[in-house]
Amino acid sequence: MPPFEVPEGDPFGPHNLPYGVFSTSGSTDRRVGVRLGDHVLDAGAAALALGSPYASLLARPTLNPLLAAGRTTWSDVRRALTAWVSVPAHRATLEPLFHPLSEVTLHLPFEVADYVDFYASENHARNAGRIFRPDAAEPLTPNWKHLPIGYHGRAGTVVVSGTDVVRPSGQRKAPSDPAPVFGPSVRLDIEAEVGFVVGAPSRHGEPVALSDFRDHVFGLTLLNDWSARDIQAWEYVPLGPFLGKSFATSISAWITPLEALEEARVAPPRRTHPLLPYLDDSTEEPAGYDLRISIAINGQTVSEPPFSTMYWTAAQQLAHLTVNGASLRTGDLYGSGTVSGTEPGERGSLLELTWNGQDPLELTDGKRTYLEDGDVVTLSAWAPGPGGSRVGLGDVSGRIVAG
Secondary structure, three states: OOOOOOOOOOOOOOOOOOEEEEEEOOOOOOEEEEEEOOEEEEHHHHHHHOOOOOHHHHOOOOOHHHHHOOHHHHHHHHHHHHHHHHOHHHHHHHHHHEEEHHHEEEEOOOOOOOEEEEOOOHHHHHHHHHHHOOOOOOOOOOOOOOOOOEEEOOHHHEEEOOOOEEOOEEEEOOOOOOOOEEEEOOOEEOOEEEEEEEOOOOOOOOOOOHHHHHHHEEEEEEEEOOEEHHHHHHHOOOOOOOOOOOOOEEEOOOEEEHHHHHHHEEOOOOOOOOOOHHHOOOOOOOOEEOOEEEEEEOOEEEEOOEHHHOOOOHHHHHHHHHOOOOOOOOOOEEEOOOOOOOOHHHOOOHHHHOOOOOOOEEEOOEEEOOOOOOOEEEEEEEEEOHHHOEEEEEEEEEEEEOO
């Protein structure tokens, strides 16, 4: 089908236009692309062909120059791209600049500066508390309702969808073991998350307010923060996750701009505790997002977590991340934390889905407590769009291979 003839209802129509970076067969040159249906438009070549002033931002091997340009430019470029793919007069010029997705290689779309992961789902936090502290009167830690808990991860191991995940090795010690042992993780897990991509930087020493979220965050992407639960359980006291989380974090090849998700914005769940002023969003515009996520293992859907249930919003996470004066850099990435709903079929990790291995998942190819070598995990998602349409988020997948 010609690139402009996108079927009605396609979640990657002109209302979406996510950004990525691709190369063509036989070439090592990387180019910024925009997805339309099952094709990718060479955005830099299109800008040059149409005499656009944005050619210098789009004719690059990474999205970082566009990310750094700021919100006004993001809106201008998106408006131009929408016109380019919608106005019939441009078709003859642009049609040769489209490439079928099946014939290109997709790359990590931006250079990751720093990576932070949060813990923003109350449902996930309560489940984890019940699993690890079954005798506690309250599954949440005392600080959970007062601040978005997070930790700094490893930016250098953020990888694009389709990259194999090598099973990590490290120390582990079960409660009954007399001493720790070293070897491959036997409790390798997933965490279905949404990642937020920072564009415009901030100054060191100057916190970012809730109201400035969309001035700094360019867009979002699906994210799987792979977790070695057994390694993490032994190492994380008292400083938090380290080797159990730093071996791989997978993101989609496509970054969906926030402007494509205006129809998906929703209010977060009701706050049950008073918030300090820098986190109080009671008078702010709705900062939650209605994203419908699906988790598949070897092609079989095992869970459908709803992002609309996240207690802490991305705006609050950004405000907390910078409230001590920490600066933002172009290409910073922060994850929402595991997305889990209220129902068993809405849990975002195998830790919860199998209740730490007590209730194995029944898959068509056998039972699972945690991931086995050869398993392929795929996250997909969509959000409500204009006029009843759907906005598709790019899938993120990874296959587990032996270390």
